Amino acid sequence: MQQLRNTPFHERTSALCMPQNWRKWAGYYVVGSYEHTIDREYWAIRNAAALIDVTPLMKYIIKGRDAARLLDRVTTRNIQKMSVGQVYYTGWCDDEGKLIDDGTVARLDETTFRLTAAEPNLRWLMMNAVGLDVQLEDQTDSVASLSLQGPNSRSVLKRVCESDVDGLKYFRLMQNRLAGVEVTISRTGYTGDLGYEIWMDAKDALKVWDGLMEAGHDYGILPVGILALDMARVEAGLFMLDVDYTSASHAWIESQKSSPFELGLDWTVALDKAGYFVGRKALEREKREGSAWKMVGIEIDWVGMEQIYAEVGLPPQVPGSAIRASMPIMVGNVQVGYASTASWSPLLKKYIALAHLQKPYYELGTDVRMEITVEHHRKHAPAKVVKLPFYEPEWKKR
């Protein structure tokens, strides 16, 4: 069995991780939470600045004359339209139009791209690169990455970067120097807030960490683990591989697979681009015929929760962190779908969930009920289908 590895930030993160709450992420140990409760970390994301070690993201460099062509073939976006310095969010499918993984593509120069992924995709990229003039490099280990998220993140960066980050627009990237080392900064993240991701050579990891923590001191910066991040990403309506969908590459049965349309990624499927891309035929068909499922947001009705809990003499109970479990969703006595992640939103003061509903129940405003367990008994709390994201601050893209 392979030993889980430590990220290049381990010397710092391990010293700060008080509860020894470690989580496995893509072959690495990462911090679940730095404190015994995750409230402060959550609020750092929403009100101040949060520093998150996201090194385990798979990182691939795709280089060469046909690099754009390869990504155009693999992903659903129109990569030919991308300008240098731009970042796209995208999914990629098998030829049946079912999602394999999702991540970001960054155009570093005319013929060089970086693709991030949740799971290893090197073989898939190689299989798709047959006959193309490209070189592939897995930089997952050699490049460290930090996510700096929250409304104060720009102010923190301005303090520690050599070049000003004011001009850096949403989903763009720049080269910069931070604490004396070369970094790439992209205005991206997984919180739905103002935020950046910083990419550096693994050997410079600690310098960048220290530089950011020092610069962020006056802005309330906190190291943040992935449990708080999980709550924030649900508020932002962002799904997660293996939690909210199963990759087509390791689903056991057809019904476990999801298409990009079913996950609400319609806007990423560029059916207007030229030529074949993987999954095109199936995606064209689904676009024409409509999707059987759709991922939506649901808000659980607080008054309804109160009534259910009142039956046993308790006030409503909400989870302290996001729950990654499948919870049936009903209309009448018929199950019409399931929630895959539910979370209490401290900011919105609402119990929310990402839910997968069958046609026609995924229409906005549909009244549904979600299963909750109250004192060992299954109950159904009233809920409503709402628009995603649940939370989007006006400074996210500003």
Next chain:
Amino acid sequence: MNIYDTIIIGAGHNGLVAAAYLAKQGKKVLVLERRDIVGGQVVTESFGDGFTVDSLHAGGTLRPDIIKDLNLASFGLVVDSVRKPFISLQPDSNHLVLDANPAKAVESIKRFSEKDAANWIPFLNFMDKVTRFIHAANETIMPRLPKGFNFSEGVDLAKMGINLRMMGGADMMKIIRGIPMTADEFVDEWFESDVVKAAIASLGIHGFTLGVFGAGTGYTLMHNWANRGGLSNVSAQGGVGKITEALASAVKSFSGEIRTGAEVKRILVDTFTCKGVVLTNGEEISAKNIISAADPKHTFLNLVGAVNLPPELVWNVQSIKMRGSVAKVHLLVDNIDAVVAGATHASPLPATFVIAPSIKYLEQAYDAAKYHSISEKPYLEVTTSGNVVSVHFQFAAYKLKDGDWKTEGAKVEKVAIETLAEYFPNLKSSIVNTKTITPLDMEQTYGLTEGDLNHGQIMLDQFMFMRPIPGWSNHKTPIDNLYLCGSGVHGGGGISGASGWNVVKVLK
């Protein structure tokens, strides 16, 4: 602009069969052939004065139903009425002569085993049933498993099943059991003499990169037997080239066009359809449908281009085992009668000779292919035509561990001559000219990827509904109007024309 109904890439026998059927239906067809002559593998060529040879296949014939449908007799095709005796040469000159006349063969077998002699006619009867089954299988369009299996394909498959069942329970089981067996095991159930067993088992590896101890050579033995209609070939009078010449004449008589010296560089693809082809000289030609008789690897990876195809398909195509290991050595001699004297065992010329003295000899010959070299003691099948001795040489691996085919052709030639000289002592002094065709020549001159005559080996994982690749066994491709019809599709492998015939049924 001139738009054709169908462009057919490659004027081999399968391409021409498809073209002839389509042209006969009134379709406007164009056959594009990269060489200056038609025929593909089924050609008779001249390599000098009096040195005219069947370059790759010394004999063979199309399915009788195709010959009849296309009335190829009216285009000059005359199929030999006699099957040549099949003579397994022995070091002690006690040769085994398996004459087409069963009574004569029995007499010869008796010298090796009374029991085997008694089994010969029952074996021939069984192989007749095998032949019927394989012909039925070869005219069945294979279903696309595991996906895409539909009712109409099920009907075809059921017909094939009925054919098999009609043979009676015991023989049906024998055929099914025979498929995954080794050629050695297959013959071992009938015969005890090593000489008899080896002579028959050699057919199981003929043209394939397999040894007689390899699983699935039971099937390839049946496959070759069915295509030949017996141990040795019948052929066309005047050489195998007459088969494709007759086909070409048939195509033209139905107003089909054939252009030689016209090499297709790419198939022009627009997402899920192809518009036409572009030739190496830059000329573009449009068509509603394209049928490629080229091998699947060349068709998909070079002509269509991997970038236009689903990654799983590309991976499957890359995984097709080609692995050619056949070389041909043609020898022009000054006196054929003097050469074969003493070796024919009273059997008149022409004959098919094999150097396959024992089962172990065959397996050891195959070792060379496994280790990427040239057999020192090869399995040979030798035919004569006039003053030409044609040697089918196995094994000569396409991918050589040492040396390369620019120079190693001389070694094949030397080994072939030395091996034959042991049986034909007058051979060496009689040779006046030679022509050796290496696996690399087969690739470069005849357009066979890795020199594989079969467009992909016939193995258990590459036959029937897994040919050319799983999921695309019905001549269709992910490009809606692009079809395959070469030897690499089910029905192909050897000369029969089934693949070219079947694609026409799919196009309808």
